[in-house]
Amino acid sequence: MDFSRIKDWNNFKTRPFLISGPCSAETEEQMQTTCQQLAQTGKVNVLRAGIWKPRTRPNAFEGVGKEALTWLKQAGIDNNLPVATEVANAQHVEACLKAGVDILWIGARTTVNPFSVQEVADALKGVDIPILVKNPVNPDLQLWIGALERIHQAGVTKLGAIHRGFSSFQKTAYRNVPKWEIPIELKATFPEIDIICDPSHIAGTRSLLATVAQKAMDLEMTGLMIESHVNPDEAWSDAKQQINPESLNELIGNLTIRSTEASSFETSSELTAFRKIIDEIDESLIQTLVSRMALSEKIGQYKLDNNVTILQIKRWEEIKKTRMEHAHCEGLNNEFVKNLLQLIHKESIRQQTDVMNKSVTVG
Ligand code: PEP
Ligand code: MN
Numbered sequence: 001m002d003f004s005r006i007k008d009w010n011n012f013k014t015r016p017f018l019i020s021g022p023c024s025a026e027t028e029e030q031m032q033t034t035c036q037q038l039a040q041t042g043k044v045n046v047l048r049a050g051i052w053k054p055r056t057r058p059n060a061f062e063g064v065g066k067e068a069l070t071w072l073k074q075a076g077i078d079n080n081l082p083v084a085t086e087v088a089n090a091q092h093v094e095a096c097l098k099a100g101v102d103i104l105w106i107g108a109r110t111t112v113n114p115f116s117v118q119e120v121a122d123a124l125k126g127v128d129i130p131i132l133v134k135n136p137v138n139p140d141l142q143l144w145i146g147a148l149e150r151i152h153q154a155g156v157t158k159l160g161a162i163h164r165g166f167s168s169f170q171k172t173a174y175r176n177v178p179k180w181e182i183p184i185e186l187k188a189t190f191p192e193i194d195i196i197c198d199p200s201h202i203a204g205t206r207s208l209l210a211t212v213a214q215k216a217m218d219l220e221m222t223g224l225m226i227e228s229h230v231n232p233d234e235a236w237s238d239a240k241q242q243i244n245p246e247s248l249n250e251l252i253g254n255l256t257i258r259s260t261e262a263s264s265f266e267t268s269s270e271l272t273a274f275r276k277i278i279d280e281i282d283e284s285l286i287q288t289l290v291s292r293m294a295l296s297e298k299i300g301q302y303k304l305d306n307n308v309t310i311l312q313i314k315r316w317e318e319i320k321k322t323r324m325e326h327a328h329c330e331g332l333n334n335e336f337v338k339n340l341l342q343l344i345h346k347e348s349i350r351q352q353t354d355v356m357n358k359s360v361t362v363g
Contacts, residue, residue: 015257016213017223019084019196020248021048021075022230023238024061025068031075034230037245039079043252046103047076048084048225052092053237054109061236069099076102084132088116093123105132106147108164108201112136117147121154130158132196139166139179141186148193160194161186162225163216165202175204175241178212180219187220194222200241206232209243210251220260226251292344293351300352304359310352316345 020038025031031049038044049072053063069085076083082102087093088110096104104124110116111134124131131151136143144161152159163183165176183195197216199209213224229235232242243251303310320341327337 015222015260016217016252016255017046017194017196018044018252019046019048019223019225020044020228020245021072021083022235023050023200023227023242024053024063024236025049025051025071026064026236028071030230031068031071032078034228034245035075035079035081037230038228038248039081041245041249041252043249044081045223046082046084047072047079048227049075050237051085051096052088054086054088054107055237066095069095069101073099073101086110087120090119090123093120093127097127097129101129103130103132105162106134106151108134108137110134111147112138112140112143114143114146114150117150121150121156124151124154124156126155128155128157130160131156132160132162134162134164134198135166135182137167137176139182141182144182144186145189148190160196160222162196162198163202163221164198164225173208174202176202178202178215180215183221184219196223196225197221198225200225200227200238204241206241206243206247209241210254213251214255217255217257224252289344293347296348296351297355300355303352304356310349310356319345 022030022034035047038047049068051063051068051072052065053061055062072083072085075081084103084105085096085101086107087096087104088107093104106117106120110120133144133147133151136147148159148161161183163178165174165178166182168177183197186193187195197213199212199216202212203209209226213226216224226248227238227242228245228248229239229242230244232244233239235242300310302308320338323341324334324337328334
């Protein structure tokens with residue numbers, strides 16, 4: 001899809017373009033106080049609040065609903081800021097448009113479902129307010145792109161993406177693992193789409209927010225969406241990850257915002273020299289892989305001729321142990337080396353399987 005019609009819907013002059021507000025609108029007073037304090041920081045560009053909350057388990061607080069839309073809109077008017085909320089179906093869109101909500105976003109649990117995204121897209125026909133699409137909960141870039149396409153096809157030109165991490169069965173330090181390579185790939189494919197990072201839902205806990213936000217800025221993301229509540233510990237949803245407006249002010253103030261202007265450093269001779277060396281190293285990495293894979297093929301043939309299984313667990317354990325010990329001594333990250341070895345091993349097995357399968361078809 002051609003996203004070239006996407007307008008720079010907010011000429012983000014200073015990064016981060018900051019969206020903040022509580023996870024959920026709870027009471028009129030909570031909205032007033034939180035939003036007023038956020039506006040006073042002078043750093044917030046858009047106020048957010050969840051009106052309808054998609055909760056993982058039933059019987060949790062599912063949002064105040066429609067009534068809270070007026071609190072959100074009023075907070076925007078009082079503080080002279082645009083307001084944003086999440087929509088998951090046509091009724092939500094309709095209610096938000098009626099209430100004058102300025103920006104809508106599609107939540108991670110909605111992006112996974114093309115029926116729901118299409119329903120929202122249809123409800124948006126003829127409307128051209130900014131729409132932000134969160135990544136789906138599962139790490140599927142095509143599904144994310146598909147949702148952006150559906151909204152774009154409805155005629156929306158002010159389109160952006162929100163990176164909020166991906167759920168994982170494995171316990172990690174994050175609530176949702178960032179898998180930075182996915183938003184990077186999205187940006188590489190569609191450079192015209194601005195990406196806003198949501199450190200709150202990635203981190204799930206206050207202590208990780210700053211690191212995630214800094215990383216997003218270093219990856220040239222346009223903005224941040226960070227949940228803020230006047231009394232985070234008492235929040236009715238996502239209490240552990242919310243921070244008060246004062247802490248948000250501090251967090252943003254402590255970020256290092258590095259230049260994204262290529263022109264100033266692209267021509268620097270030092271960088272050019274480093275990049276040349278990297279090019280050469282990558283070239284030799286590829287050559288090394290070619291040689292290794294050529295041997296895998298030979299080994300496959302040997303195993304076939306001698307009726308030996310492809311996978312030799314002992315040998316694989318030995319490879320992992322020796323390579324990882326060596327890499328560790330050289331100061332390489334254990335997890336990185338393990339992943340790399342697994343990838344190489346998987347490809348080697350694929351090659352050997354090919355050799356075996358060919359013999360089956362020929363024979
Ligand atoms: C939210 O922003 O409060 C929210 C529910 O986010 P997500 O869709 O990323 O889970
Ligand atoms: Mn939340």
